[in-house]
Amino acid sequence: MPAANPLWRSLCRHIVGPGRGLAPDVRAGLAEEDGARCAVQSPPRGRFRRFFRLCDTIREYFLHAQRKNAQAWQDALQKERRAKRRSLCLLLKLLNEEQRREFRRSRQFHVIGGSTGVRYRIRVDPFSNIDVLYPNGTVKHQLCVHPTGEVPIYDKLAAQMLYLQDATTERRLLRKANILPARAGSYVSSSAAAWH
Amino acid sequence: MDKASQSRIGEMSVMNRSGHTQLKWHMDSLKETAAAEDMFNHLIGKGYSAFGSKTKAAPKHAIHEFDSTMEDVVLVPRIIGG
Numbered sequence: 001m002p003a004a005n006p007l008w009r010s011l012c013r014h015i016v017g018p019g020r021g022l023a024p025d026v027r028a029g030l031a032e033e034d035g036a037r038c039a040v041q042s043p044p045r046g047r048f049r050r051f052f053r054l055c056d057t058i059r060e061y062f063l064h065a066q067r068k069n070a071q072a073w074q075d076a077l078q079k080e081r082r083a084k085r086r087s088l089c090l091l092l093k094l095l096n097e098e099q100r101r102e103f104r105r106s107r108q109f110h111v112i113g114g115s116t117g118v119r120y121r122i123r124v125d126p127f128s129n130i131d132v133l134y135p136n137g138t139v140k141h142q143l144c145v146h147p148t149g150e151v152p153i154y155d156k157l158a159a160q161m162l163y164l165q166d167a168t169t170e171r172r173l174l175r176k177a178n179i180l181p182a183r184a185g186s187y188v189s190s191s192a193a194a195w196h
Numbered sequence: 197m198d199k200a201s202q203s204r205i206g207e208m209s210v211m212n213r214s215g216h217t218q219l220k221w222h223m224d225s226l227k228e229t230a231a232a233e234d235m236f237n238h239l240i241g242k243g244y245s246a247f248g249s250k251t252k253a254a255p256k257h258a259i260h261e262f263d264s265t266m267e268d269v270v271l272v273p274r275i276i277g278g
Contacts, residue, residue, distance in 0.1 A: 079214070086215025094256065094270065127278055144278030148243075150213045151273065159211060159272040162247045166258045169245060178277040 080152075087154035094158050114167035116174075122157055122164075128180045130160060138182075145177035207252075208232055208269040210239060221264065229264040236262040236269070243274040 092100055099109040108123040110133075121131040121139075130143040147159040163173040206229075208219040219235055221228035240246060240260075247256035248269040256270060 083213060083215040087211075090209055090211075090216050090270075093252075096255070145275050146278050147211065147273040147275050149211075149273045151211050152213070152215055155211045155216065158270070159275065162256055162270060162272055163245070163275060165255060166247065169247075169258050173275060176275055176277045 083152045084154065087152035087158070091154040091158040091161075094161065099161075109161070111161050111164045114165050114170045116170060120164055122160055124153060124157065126153060126156075128178075129157070130164075130177070131182070141182055142180040143174075143177040144180060145173055204265075204267065206232065206264060206267055206269065208236065208271065210235075210244075210271045211273060223264055232264065233262040236271070239271050244271045245274070246271050 092103075095103060095109060099111075103109045108121055111120045111122060112118070113120060119133045119135075120143075121133055123129045123131070128142040128144040130145070132140045132143060134140050145160065146156045151159070160173070163169040204223045206221050206223055208221075209216045210219070219232055221232040223229065236246065246259045246269055248259045248263065248266040249256045250266055252268045256268070259266070259269070262269075
């Protein structure tokens with residue numbers, strides 16, 4: 001780009017001194033242009049020092065930004081872990097003794113629907129984690145429903161349990177839930193059979 | 197100390213992205229009860245559902261109005277199909 005040439009030349013001249021770091025023919029042209037001015041300018045060593053100082057400043061800036069990003073990431077991770085712990089505490093508080101024992105053993109628990117009397121199995125899974133069970137314990141279908149907002153996973157489980165065990169809210173949940181077919185290989189754990 | 201003379205404490209847990217926030221009130225304090233009721237009504241207005249029980253161990257059932265004599269209330273955000 002011809003328009004950028006004078007700019008580039010003056011930048012090079014500013015950083016490394018006249019003619020340095022350029023092609024020989026350009027350097028010759030520059031030498032002619034600069035003429036006597038080159039003779040009175042500061043030695044190239046001082047200019048290099050200035051250039052390296054600039055590089056150091058840029059490097060410092062990037063390192064600082066990198067450290068800040070890493071810190072922000074750590075903070076977010078810590079906050080998420082704390083939220084998860086708090087939600088687990090709430091869930092364990094809401095479960096009854098039997099459900100708590102089952103949850104500790106297999107990370108799932110059973111709930112009886114408040115109005116339908118249907119048995120549900122709630123698993124620790126982000127999506128379609130409610131299994132609607134037949135009386136014999138096999139999976140009829142799955143439900144996908146969750147509370148709005150980015151609540152931690154155990155809060156989702158607690159919300160689903162509260163909705164299902166109440167007669168009025170169970171109907172509301174069933175109306176809103178997306179129904180998915182049972183996955184192949186859905187099984188009934190021995191604890192589930194014993195619970196009924 | 198006589199247990200009956202102690203004031204009972206109600207606890208409201210509101211689910212949110214930080215796990216949950218808690219609000220406690222002494223059942224004999226009108227100021228604390230009013231603050232809890234205000235928060236309850238505000239969140240119900242935003243679409244939250246409330247579940248409560250008279251004692252902490254009892255199973256929760258849906259409630260539509262604030263009852264200061266409840267020991268445990270949980271407020272759950274509106275649910276949507278996934």
